[in-house]
Structures are given as C-alpha cells and as structure tokens.
Amino acid sequence: MSVGTPEHGVAGRLSFLDRYLAGWIIAAMVIGLGLGRAVPGLGDALATVTVSGVSLPIALGLLVMMYPVLAKVRYDRLGTVTRDRRLLVPSLLLNWVVGPALMFTLAWLFLPDLPEYRTGLIIVGLARCIAMVIIWNDLACGHREAAAVLVAMNSVFQVIAFSALGWFYLTVLPGWLGLEQAGLDVSVGEITRSVLIFLGLPLAAGYLTRRIGEKTKGRAWYEAELIPRIGPFALYGLLFTVVILFALQGDAITSKPLDVARIALPLLAYFALMWAGSMTLGRALGLDHPRATALAFTAAGNNFELAIAVAIATFGASSGQALAGVVGPLIEVPVLIGLVYVALYARRHFTAPESPTPQEDPAHA
Incomplete structure (x- = not known):
C-alpha cells in the first residue's frame, strides 16, 4: 500500500480502500452489531464450529x-532484525513484563468489584499478539520484517510462559497482596495449537508464496505484479473478521452496555499507555520510525484468539471472563486503527531511517 510523505499528507497517495479504512471499520462494526441483534441465534450458529x-x-x-x-x-532480510538488540530486548520486556503487569494493575483498579471481568482482562493481558498486529503495523508503515520477527518471538514465549504467568497473576500475586485469587486451566498443547494455526499457517503460506513466486518469475515480477493483486485481501479479511466478531456478541454487547463500558475503560487505558510508551521508548533508544512502530504495535496488541479460547474453555462460553475476552478486540480494533494514523503522523518526529523503510521500498507498496 502506498503512503504519502508527511509534507503532502498521509492520505494523498493512499488507495481508496486504505484512505477510508476508519469508515469501513466503523461500518463493519455497525453491520456486525445489526446482524447480531436482527438475526436471532446468529451468534450461536457462528460459534457452532470452532478452530x-x-x-x-x-x-x-x-x-x-x-x-x-x-x-x-x-x-x-530477517537476519538484520534478529541482530538488533535495541529492538528485541525492549520488545521482550514490554510484552512479557510490562504488558501483563500493566493489565493486572488496571484490571484491579477499574474492576475491583467484578471478579469475572477482571480475570478475563488479566487473561487478555497475558495473551501477547501474534495475528492482527501484523496488519496494524503494515498500515502504519512499520518495519515488516521486524514485525514478523517480533511476532514469531512472541509466539515462542507464549507457548513457554502463558500458563506460568496465568498462575502467577491469578493465584500467586493476588495471594501476596491479600487479594481474591482465581485459577487458570490451560495446557501447553492448547497454546501451541493456537499459535500453529493463527501464525504458523499464514506464515508458511506467505513464505512459500514468496519463495515459489521469486523462483519462477523473479522478485521484480513478484513485487510489482503478484503483491498488488493479493494485498487488498488483507483488508477484506480484516473487515470480514470485524463483522463476525461484532455479530457473535451483538446481543450481549447491546444488552449489557454498562458492563461493556466498564470493561472498555481499562482496555482503553492499556492500549494507549502500551502504545505511546513503546513508541516513546523506541525513539529514545534511537530506533527509526519503522522499527519503533513495529515495537509499539507488537507491544500494544493482544492475542484475542487465545484469550477468548482460554476463557471459554476454563470458565464457559456465557461467563463474564469470556465476555471480557470478546470485548477486548472490539475495543482494540477501533483504538489501534486510530493509532495507525497517529503513527503515520509521528514520522516527522523521527530522524532519517537507518535502512530501507516500508515507505521507500517497492515491496511495501
């Protein structure tokens, strides 16, 4: 996707779909809510078959x-990213130390009297993003290879650390602080399966497409001909996902507006603090805008697929924990699409990039 220079405005050279993406997102949310309310049993039907x-x-x-x-x-180009400690070390700390601790703190501050919702939010904070963050980073002209490496790194740590962190933040830490404790029953196998499906499959497909395409037709053809043809499907998939998400929970969201609002407040604070803090840290560490953007979005996003699956498996589909997990992406989608525009505006506050950036690289057009 093409992006204009700061001097000429971000929207000037965006495609029609990209330029009005915020409007498409809002329309998808409204359509999903409408379908969920207008068609009785639609949510149950959509949830009948699961992956x-x-x-x-x-x-x-x-x-x-x-x-x-x-x-x-x-x-x-992934090798240049894996050697960048200024990017990798802060990402690990933000995702696996700061993020879970911040969500735990906000959940207790905002929801001290609602233990089910509080537990659901803590689970969301433990599930670090491995899916939708990729498209937010791409829309914001973040470093694509850096995002791929950070997402892959998160997936490995997710398999290793999710269960242990769930035990710590739901049982151990509340016990130390004299707070109410909760339990979490999730196996390493379940987490691994989620990672393999939602990251492994598209990663393998993307890698094989590039390898086969470049081998048969060459890189110039691949990036000038094939990428523009398949690129729009990322946004089509995003809009479709938003419609289904809102349709699944349309009745619950509209019938419990006060509960949704209370869950939304700590989520709004979380996304804003994590994204702004990560972007500021990236700039302070001397990262260029594309890398700082990849750092910010991978730190702020969450793996709602895993969070929802864990909440449903542990507490039930109709539980408050599951509702909190579902509200997570419903808040994340509009907030992070707004932060995409903030990230594009923030380019003027960064120094010249250290390496070819998505804006200058034909592969990112």
Missing part, C-alpha cells in the same frame, strides 16, 4: 487477513 476454540468464520477471516502481509515479507 482451537475460535469461531470458524473468525479463524478464516484472520488467516485471509494475515496471509497477504506475510507474503510481502522479505525473508532474506
């Missing part, structure tokens, strides 16, 4: 959304 605990339509939408972005990644 790793996630509704099949949502799973398909996520896979369609992620594949084109991962097909754009230049995998031969």
